[in-house]
């Protein structure tokens with residue numbers, strides 16, 4: 250979550266300090282694609298009024314609501330179907346698409362045990378899909394290559 254202090258933190262949209270009592274929206278690191286304007290409010294507190302002026306306001310609030318609905322829910326491994334209770338065993342792609350219409354949305358919130366991924370036949374395909382999406386001209390930033398690298402490491406430790 251964004252670190253926020255009334256009277257100190259500035260709104261990234263208007264660059265003004267957020268005062269106590271201002272109507273604000275707090276965004277977790279939810280927007281990963283630096284190619285999109287909405288990246289400006291990832292992991293940030295913004296004035297609600299400033300947000301409303303932006304063309305991406307609706308998408309941003311929809312994505313935030315979807316994120317909050319997931320919070321506190323058990324994470325289920327897409328490979329074995331069991332709940333992932335050990336955080337050290339967790340791999341998740343997280344919220345990749347800013348708009349559900351983006352093709353990358355099919356990789357949103359893929360979650361699995363690291364131990365399942367290490368032996369799963371689909372892991373190399375997932376790595377390929379992540380890297381392919383990261384080379385798309387509509388994607389900017391290192392979120393996708395980092396996810397692919399993490400999966401790659403699993404294979405490396407398995408093979409040697």
Ligand SMILES: [Zn+2]
Pocket residue numbers: 260261262263264265295296299
């Ligand atoms: Zn503002």
Ligand SMILES: [Zn+2]
Pocket residue numbers: 326327328329330331361362365
């Ligand atoms: Zn599993």
